[in-house]
Amino acid sequence: MTSPPLRLALADDQILVRAGLRALLQDQGLVVAIEADDGQSLLDQLQPGSVDVVLSDIRMPGLDGIEALRALRARGDEVPVLLLTTFDDADLLLRAREAGAQGFLLKDAAPEDLREAIARVAAGETLLQPVSTDPVRARYRYRDEAPPTDTFGEREVAILRLLAGGYSNKEIARTLFLAEGTVKNYVSNILDKLGTRDRTRAVLKAITLRVI
Template sequence: MSAPLRIALADDQMLVRAGLRALLERLGLSIAFEADDGQALLDRLADTPVDVILSDIRMPGLDGIDALLRLRARGDRTPVLLLTTFDDSELLLRATEAGAQGFLLKDAAPEDLRDAIVRVAAGEVLLQPVSTEPVRARYRYHADDAPRALFTEREVSVLRLMAGGYSNKEIARAMFLAEGTVKNYVSVILDKLDTRDRTRAVLKAITLRVI
């Protein structure tokens, strides 16, 4: 039997941390330590490695995104799953560019929380749990940012799976396609959206109401 995933939990509210700790432990995960702000999180990570960091975005002092930037700057690639609320959506692009692997709404179901932690620990990127409407309202692209061509129904299906953090192999399996075919679809999608990576493509597709 494999050892439970070790989680670093960062939130400035003690009651929130206590609730999350109880929930995660009930789900079979292990809390390596808790931190009440970004600096405390960084200090503990220096000598206590974990499998996944579960952190609130908004914290006094050093917030979740600034802590993430400093973590990546010192070469620490530990997966980070950020807890967010609907009004946090303006931080989505900034957090993604800082190196976050995923976002989860604070009112997510327990099974969704566990699934998200397991998936980011395995190297996946999760963007879908964030409400798309506030993102669209906040990041409206100008006319010259519109897609270079319309998307086919199949390309939209691939984009939706990309948004869920699925790899090319997983998309191929889900859509009964060859992995090489999926790779070609992804290349076409990136070209149509004029983006250089999958994360930016998904965010831009959400903004432009493609998905």
């Protein structure tokens, strides 16, 4: 039996961008059930269970994507949210994660990457993606550029890349054929070497320092 297509809410203040995204998503068998040109319009239309994933621009006039996400979570709606950005603000990723976003993607991502990202967050995964491209790194530097306290082994770099993809410890363990406790120890060592207190900041600093 074929699963029903995923239903999406799409929010972007630029009409042409929104139309292009809608056409792209529909071509991939997805249903755009709600369209909004700002965060408030998105909130007004969303009802619990009405969509499987919210795909929203971050920068919109009035209520932006992150503020809309905070309001959504405050009223108890846990629908997965995938935020789109051009990545020109060094605080966006941290703000998005802290607000409760499941995913974070560059607007110039390939169509197949967008489709995969939607499917992953709909399935309950998280996605942190953009990672280590030079244009991103050039515009998005982590404020702490102190060097690591030690070098990184091949396994640690592999784990950092998976962290940058939004993988949980359990998913990393499964991917690398390690015990989950071993992965937890690796992550702890990575945080110590980078002098960061959480996974998101570790990834951002690793990108800035070209560890990944």
